[in-house]
Amino acid sequence: MLTLSEVESLARAAHQGQTDKAGRPYAEHLQAVAEGVRARGGDSEQIAAAWLHDAVEDHALSEAWLDGAALGDRTKAVVLAVTKRAGETPEAYAGRILATPGALLVKEADLAHNADPARLAVLDAPTRARLTEKYARMRALLGLTTHRDESA
Numbered sequence: 001m002l003t004l005s006e007v008e009s010l011a012r013a014a015h016q017g018q019t020d021k022a023g024r025p026y027a028e029h030l031q032a033v034a035e036g037v038r039a040r041g042g043d044s045e046q047i048a049a050a051w052l053h054d055a056v057e058d059h060a061l062s063e064a065w066l067d068g069a070a071l072g073d074r075t076k077a078v079v080l081a082v083t084k085r086a087g088e089t090p091e092a093y094a095g096r097i098l099a100t101p102g103a104l105l106v107k108e109a110d111l112a113h114n115a116d117p118a119r120l121a122v123l124d125a126p127t128r129a130r131l132t133e134k135y136a137r138m139r140a141l142l143g144l145t146t147h148r149d150e151s152a
Helices: 004-014 026-039 044-052 063-068 073-081 090-099 103-114 125-141
Strands: none
Touching: 004 026, 004 044, 026 044, 026 103, 044 073, 044 103, 063 073, 073 090, 073 103, 090 103, 090 125, 103 125
């Protein structure tokens, strides 16, 4: 089985050269989500999934790679649960996350970092408004309160 350090290295390499919407290195987002999962009491499988949570969706790693990777079945299931699919409704996406043990915590940490006001502040107003609404809607679909302390 891959260690968390190996998973982190793999994720960083897979997303090498990618940047987020604010132009920051994408690995910063992965690290923030992994740290958010750890801070929320997540276990090593959830932390590994946090490092890999966007890898399949962003085509940084293939689903075939994930299937054959030396990772636990739960880690693989969480990564696939949080991977958005083309044409999928937000309701179907949220339903899959809620039906997959361990996935909600990873998505909660992902949403918390995505909705971080400091991160959103560097975006233009229309993009900031669109993303703020998108993240709030997903939090509602997942049953996450909007007033929960995101810094936890």
